Amino acid sequence: MLRPVVVGLDGSRESLAAADWAAREALLRGLPLRLVHAWQAWSPEESRLPELDAPRFWARRILRDAMDRISERHPQVYLSAEQISRPAPEALISAGAEAELLVLGSQAFSGFGGFMAGSVALATVAHVPRPVILVRADETAEAEHMPDADGRPSADGSYREVVVGVDAAHPCEEMLAFAFESAALRSTSLLAVHSSHLSSAYGHVPGTANGKAEAAHALASALRPWREKYPAVSVRELVESGRPAQLLLNAAADAGLLVVGRRIRPTRLGAQTGPVAHAVMHHVRCPVAIVPHE
The missing domain is CATH 3.40.50.12370 (Rossmann fold)
Structure with missing residues (x-):
């Protein structure tokens, strides 16, 4: 069974750039691409209160928008997506362990021309047993x-x-x-x-x-x-x-x-x-x- 290229999404410009990079890499390697978004709901059931369901709506939209973006830009890639109800580091470490490689977005510094890895990326990189690639927003x-x-x-x-x-x-x-x-x-x-x-x-x-x-x-x-x-x-x-x-x-x-x-x-x-x-x-x-x- 082929290990997929997995990309972690959070809706940021960095994670969308990471998704584009991951799609190109998946095509290079002849591998499927899996989009992962981690989100912890207050309750597994949908609420009757719109303000409580708003986070759930936006979480679903992150994956839907990313899938539409990748499908349009890279129609040849075999694409799947999953929303995981766990803290982000746990979800990414688990998904990364089953991946050929894991791709994450990294936040750009404002004045130094490099980029930094936030706490989620640092925790993930330190524990995933597979290669992890960090991608900037302007890639x-x-x-x-x-x-x-x-x-x-x-x-x-x-x-x-x-x-x-x-x-x-x-x-x-x-x-x-x-x-x-x-x-x-x-x-x-x-x-x-x-x-x-x-x-x-x-x-x-x-x-x-x-x-x-x-x-x-x-x-x-x-x-x-x-x-x-x-x-x-x-x-x-x-x-x-x-x-x-x-x-x-x-x-x-x-x-x-x-x-x-x-x-x-x-x-x-x-x-x-x-x-x-x-x-x-x-x-x-x-x-x-x-x-x-x-």
Whole structure:
């Protein structure tokens, strides 16, 4: 049975952009699309008081309007929808566990050019065992592609590059698989980014020539089996000295998708997203895929 692409809806511009992105991704992957809206009613029964039934009406309208929007824009996608009577994080975590990937909208900052993940998105990302993609409100099909010959936005050009952050000392197979597959589906190149600040694991001082050379060798070794599995994907490797999150922010400035990992490592404070994933979730402009791994 095919796992669907699932998108969480709340009626916001961000979630509608996420639904559009999810529909395009479902078509790329040949998967069905499932729209999910979480809403807790005061009572399972409809009320005779209009003011009590108003929230129920708007909750139903969120799904209906989104289905109409997707059906009109992406008529080829196999579409279903469900309203779940549970708190949003619980509903999304449950739906995400059964998905190929879960897509959520993220709220834009007013003045910093990035986006932030609200409490629902943060809680969901930290617990869903499948890849979660965060999408900004201004994300469009044109933004995923390179401009046309005249420099104008176009959805017909080649896809922008996929960027993946790699800890070469502890490569994440699930994350690399997702990144290579995403690049292959888009017939685009992949940029693998690694910080030589992590090179102390190889026995050299981070940032030195030896440390950087060892880091480059480790990155090439981590990527080699995936290059062989996806020979059509053109791969660039970037090893620089600096904080991993900042390197990824710079590398993803013109990307179509950024892929990072999230180690599944519950603590006394509950599941965490990790510092690098947390930073890029808040500041990268393009869609961000957070892939959980052991």
